[in-house]
Amino acid sequence: MPDPRFFDRAGPFTLDALCGMSGAKLLSPEDRTRVFSDVAPLETAGPTDVSFLENRKYIDAFMGSRAGAAFVDENAAERAPPGMALLVSVEPYKAYALAAQAFYPNPDVVARRAPSAIINPTAVVPDDCEIGPNVVVERGARLGRRCHVGPNTVVAAGVEIGDDCRIGSNVTLSHCLIGSRVVLHPGVRIGQDGFGFAPNPKAPIKVPQLGRVLIGDDVDIGANTTIDRGSGHDTVIGAGSIIDNLVQIGHNVVVGRCCILAGQVGISGSTRLDDFVMIGGQGGLAGHLHIGRGARIAAKSGLMRDVPAGETVCGSPAVPLTDFMRQTAVLQRLAKKKGRS
Amino acid sequence: MPDPRFFDRAGPFTLDALCGMSGAKLLSPEDRTRVFSDVAPLETAGPTDVSFLENRKYIDAFMGSRAGAAFVDENAAERAPPGMALLVSVEPYKAYALAAQAFYPNPDVVARRAPSAIINPTAVVPDDCEIGPNVVVERGARLGRRCHVGPNTVVAAGVEIGDDCRIGSNVTLSHCLIGSRVVLHPGVRIGQDGFGFAPNPKAPIKVPQLGRVLIGDDVDIGANTTIDRGSGHDTVIGAGSIIDNLVQIGHNVVVGRCCILAGQVGISGSTRLDDFVMIGGQGGLAGHLHIGRGARIAAKSGLMRDVPAGETVCGSPAVPLTDFMRQTAVLQRLAKKKGRS
């Protein structure tokens, strides 16, 4: 079970209730009143734990699991060990996520302002916010209702934040407007100057960075990620987008709705992503590009050109996936010939 | 116009004045007394805004712009929409930068020491500095005149900082000597131990890191960038160099004057860059290399060898640009053949 030093559990729940909240269907309706007290991975789950199988790589763990119940897709059902109740879903991972949220809801925000927090008198911080020790909120900043701000975080002058945001510790926010239900992990930096310099013999000349960062609702941003403000236009992160740790987003970048950027991705200035774009870990995008809706950029790609909607690209310089696979295959064949000769 | 919650505007200025400060020339001298109140991007500028065109990708935006004036090069002049005053320069982006600095000068440093700042009695912090809340300045550290230090930043024992530096929030400085007019963005880490370990069966043996970090004048360092101190020699960043976000600089690295390192670049220990070197985003350099003056290392390159002055390299392992382009072309042709066969 999750370590009680760190996690507070709700429940228990009947399988019937878990089906209700997750949209899954019980394979054997007679299991509906069985009661479960926790979620757990296949390898460690016991008879009162609910688990899940999504990645086929773990089919052996599934077949040997002692979990009392599991979210699965239809095909996995027949491989289940005897006695395991099956919660069938076309999206078992999503169904599990909803059940796990029921067992482990987000901790309530406790209305509280640490005595050491330093809040400028012109800032607006509702009483139902939870403001940690040493938080600094500068002149004219405005927080929404029920926000949680972790220790040692700085909200600079004029920043606006919506309702129900959870902002980690040691975060720095400036020159930005943030939506509701946004999650910012520790060490996030939003709104600092973009990388704008004009070449000059003695030392580059700084171009004033006069835009902002706009963060939509339900955005989640990982630890130590940096998002620069726009140079004239704004830098924009669309609602529902998910950004992992140590990602760099340059000035004027526009990220559409529900995009997913994995760890250490870098996006250069003025590149635009339409909705539902996915970028794998360490992917890098040149500046001034346009990436169409639903395009996928593989991990480690170095992208130098626009990508049409729906296309998957890979490699450095990145090319369509089929081309990349052909290139890789050709190169391997030639190298093998050389090895033999 | 830039959001007044975040930016304070100066001006207005006549075109004559803007020419004076930027070195541009008015195409139609009769425009010289026209008065402008702001700068703005081509797409959003109005009749009293000055804009600019540098990247030809935005020529359509230029032709459709309502900007009252724009910095341009000679060639663009004939594509300008009617009524737009043209400020002609061989370097329109630089000219724009200088004008924008006039409209939006750096905010004055306000002599102020937050009551919550913790400054060791042996540290030197001039009265004209602006020291934010919860700043920690340890034993024997010395700041120059008119420095701005953001909230929750730590200046460790013995660190020296020149005049007119702007240091962001949540920064950590140790074992370093910093010049004047240096800008450090939030979350920068300077002076921590380098990655020095001797192999050993039980656990690697730490090699004491006994050097410093020396930062020249007019250096600008991006958010969450890390610069390790030297192991015996110093790590050095030359005057006028510009370093973007999330860059990693290893121990004993020497960066020359006016180098430009884009986001997520990594430079391994003891590599030396001469002056005016440029490295594109996510470029990685092995250790103990020498990069000649004015060399350019393309984005995403993996560099394993020295680079002579003035050369451009690309790829991983990085090769001269011409070779890289040939390699890419050959591979694409072979892959295409394979696709057809």
Next chain:
Amino acid sequence: MPDPRFFDRAGPFTLDALCGMSGAKLLSPEDRTRVFSDVAPLETAGPTDVSFLENRKYIDAFMGSRAGAAFVDENAAERAPPGMALLVSVEPYKAYALAAQAFYPNPDVVARRAPSAIINPTAVVPDDCEIGPNVVVERGARLGRRCHVGPNTVVAAGVEIGDDCRIGSNVTLSHCLIGSRVVLHPGVRIGQDGFGFAPNPKAPIKVPQLGRVLIGDDVDIGANTTIDRGSGHDTVIGAGSIIDNLVQIGHNVVVGRCCILAGQVGISGSTRLDDFVMIGGQGGLAGHLHIGRGARIAAKSGLMRDVPAGETVCGSPAVPLTDFMRQTAVLQRLAKKKGRS
């Protein structure tokens, strides 16, 4: 000599004593009573300094050095300048490291609790710890004996830390159990949510992250590195492992004992490294992989598959080193042909 503003020196030591602590042997036993006061790099060392030669790239510096003594291997001995005492070792860098630790031991931890530190009454912080200004230790957290915690660091609820740890400034720790003698550099983030989301049309659904981060003894973690907690299993860093700056470690990753991860490495979720694995700078690993004991993954590699014990891989997608070298050679030859034709 190392800058006395930053470093306190012990000693002096006789060569006899230095041999005793480092395991090196004096080439000329008559030198045993000579006394040395410091360590220094070959280029700057003087007659009372001890230096070392390990990398043959620096043989010229060695031959021209004024160092009074140097750690070397047998082969280098005959190239030494006259008068230099030679401390011969099969591992001269390791021997130097041990001697340098004697001259520059870690500063003692001074039992002290800054008045501005905010320590929850239910937390356990022994009196012999050194707790910097503005440190926050939350409910139920426990520190071991003689820990040093730098300014503005946050130790969240329930975290446990062993003895003799050195934790830098502006660090954030949550949901983790940390061993003894662990070193965490500034800006490290440990224990935040992993990147767990189930796809969903409106906005991805967050999967509760219910595991922890377990850090073994003698681990060293670089500045601004991020380690996410497990999703159900724990994320684990094995004893004696060394992690450089700006590294990203995803949820459920298991790193074995004495692994070495260079700067900006990224490891995706649920990948397992056995003991003694090395990953070069900017190396990226896909999720759910297994890397065998002692495997080496070259800098900048993009790894998509398991790696057997002892194998060295390189490239993106990464292949065994021999294959990579063949691929590179073939491609260069073909490109050269094209260039000539």
